[in-house]
Amino acid sequence: MNIQDVLVFTTAVSxxxxxxxxxxxxxxxxxxTRRLAALEATVGVRLMHRTTRSLSLTAEGETFLPYAQALVENTEEALAQFNSGTQKASGLLRVSVPVAFGIQFVAPLVPQLxxxxxxxxxSLDLSDALPDLVSSGMDLAIRIARLKDSNLIARKLADNPRVLVASPDYLRKYGTPRTLEELQQHNCLxxxxxxxxxxxxxxxxxxMRLNPRFSATSIEGCHAVSIAGGGIALLANWNVEKDLQSGRLVEVKLEDVAPQTIAIWAVYPTRKLLPAKVSVFISALQEVLDKSTSGNG
Structure with missing residues (x-):
């Protein structure tokens, strides 16, 4: 049985x-198409009903699927054991990252990788929403959040401290909040x-419950509106460092509370051993984040 034929079958299902x-x-x-046909010839049954746009498993295909998935995973694990010394990544790596984070940290990594x-x-997917890694075919997602329990594996890469920021014009016009209660009276973004x-x-x-007059699907939108004087945003330190240095934004420090620190996570589908392409990417990103953290310390 050709493992590449089996891989076509399992990938087509997902x-x-x-x-x-x-x-x-x-x-x-x-x-x-030829590889799937070859697999069906090998096992002696039809595994899928297929058209040009969709497919569905036959009863035999449903029975065969878990064995096929185990075969692919075991083969990947065995190859990774032999290749672990070289750590040469190959194939297509599909990774989803938040827009601002991807532009600042991930895109500069691509040429050297x-x-x-x-x-x-x-293939880099810039999105602030966490995709369904299985159905979308993503190998990996980088997310900055408090992760909910799921069937995914998550590895913490770094802490992600945040600050409240606003433009000097906004603070001159509306005043600077000093407490959480006062913050709630402001235009939050x-x-x-x-x-x-x-x-x-x-x-x-x-x-603090939010009832905003403005919101955005990307943190970049909140960032831009805060610079334009539209209100107070809660942003990562790395995202606003240059703005604070230049004076485009001012940190708003509250006397009674501090923004909760969340984390940067590498999230991937459950599997026994990561492919080299995923582990190489995570290691490279981890190194960049470690340098960024030590540089800010």
């Missing part, structure tokens, strides 16, 4: 179509669908 599976695996659609690993290809900001005081969490 992708929802053979054409999408071919794209994820970096092969022509015709090749994927591609140069160090000639067989590696990278949250990410869309965020219902509260979290703070800490004497080791205890405190929350």
């Amino acid at each position: 992708a929802g179509s053979l054409s999408e599976a071919a794209r994820r695996l970096g092969m022509p659609s015709m090749t994927a 591609l140069e160090a690993h000639p067989s590696l290809r990278i 949250p990410i869309a669908n965020i219902q509260q900001w979290n703070f800490v005081a004497d080791g205890h969490e405190r929350h």
Whole structure:
């Protein structure tokens, strides 16, 4: 049984179509079709009902799927054991990162990763929403949040301290809040669908309910509006460092609470051993974040 044929089958199931599976695996659609046909010939049964745009598993396909997935995972694990010394990444790495973070930290990494690993290809999805890693085919997502429990594996890369900021013009016009109660009377600029900001005081969490007149789907929108004088934003230190130095933004320090520190996470589907392309990317990003943290310390 050819493992590449099995890989086409498992990828087609998660992708929802053979054409999408071919794209994820970096092969022509015709090749994927032939590999699936070869697998069906080997096992002696039809595994999928398929059209040009969609597919569905046969009863035999449903039975075969868990064995196929285990076969692919075990093969990847075995290869990784033999290749762990070289750590040469190959294939297509699909990674989702928040927009502002991706531009500042991830995009500058891409050239050196591609140069160090000639067989590696990278597809970067810039989005502040956490995708369904399984259905979207993403190998990895970097997220800055308080993660909810899930079936995904999450590895903490770094802390992500945050500050309240506003433009000097806004503070001159509306005043500077000194307490959490006063902050609630100001124009706050949250990410869309965020219902509260979290703070800490004497080791205890405190929350401020939000009723904003403005919100944005990306933190970059909140950042831009705060610079323009639209209100107070809660942003990461790395995101506003240059603005604070230049005076475009001013830190708003409250007397009774401080913004809660969240973390930067690498999130990936559950599996026993990470492919080299994922572990190489995480290691490179970890190194950048470590340098950034020590530089700010």
